Amino acid sequence: MSDNINEINIDKDKNLSSSDSKKKILENNQEKKILKDQLEKEKDKFLRLFAEFENYKKRIKKEKFDIFEVIHEQIIIELIPILDDFDRGLKELKKSKDKIILKGISLIQEKLIKILKQKGLKKIEVKKGDEFNTDFHEAITQIPAIKDNLKGKIIDIVEDGYLLKEKVIRHAKVITGK
Numbered sequence: 001m002s003d004n005i006n007e008i009n010i011d012k013d014k015n016l017s018s019s020d021s022k023k024k025i026l027e028n029n030q031e032k033k034i035l036k037d038q039l040e041k042e043k044d045k046f047l048r049l050f051a052e053f054e055n056y057k058k059r060i061k062k063e064k065f066d067i068f069e070v071i072h073e074q075i076i077i078e079l080i081p082i083l084d085d086f087d088r089g090l091k092e093l094k095k096s097k098d099k100i101i102l103k104g105i106s107l108i109q110e111k112l113i114k115i116l117k118q119k120g121l122k123k124i125e126v127k128k129g130d131e132f133n134t135d136f137h138e139a140i141t142q143i144p145a146i147k148d149n150l151k152g153k154i155i156d157i158v159e160d161g162y163l164l165k166e167k168v169i170r171h172a173k174v175i176t177g178k
Contacts (some may be wrong), residue, residue: 076121077169080162081111087160124161126172130154136161138171145177153177 016144038061086109093102124136140158145151153173161172 076164118167124162124172126157128154132176137174139176140173142176142178151175
């Protein structure tokens, strides 16, 4: 009989330990699930932060490029009056008939124009008699047209206009007929 009691106690212990181990297994599984969820959240947070940082780097790079473009444009805009001065100076030098000085100044002007062309600067082609176009021309005044076919057309060019990479940076100043 005592053997039976011992067996019952052992069976009870087995049942207890089996239920405890099931409980522990369930607890461990729940802890694993919680840890996996936390890991996924942290991984997601990390990936979002990494993507945000990559976007930040791209944005900064673009802003830096844009700043250099604006500075480049400003420098070229500031050089345009020098081209005008060259034109006026050459007109006056042609009156003096000093060929050596005229040639030297012309070479310097050509060199400056060549450099600016390489940087994307182009002169707006304007001729007397062309149609007035507000995209490229600025009418500084209107005068009565001598002929009817000159109404709304360019009669004289006061100052050249320029494009920088297809963007108008200075409109050609013209006189139009009315």
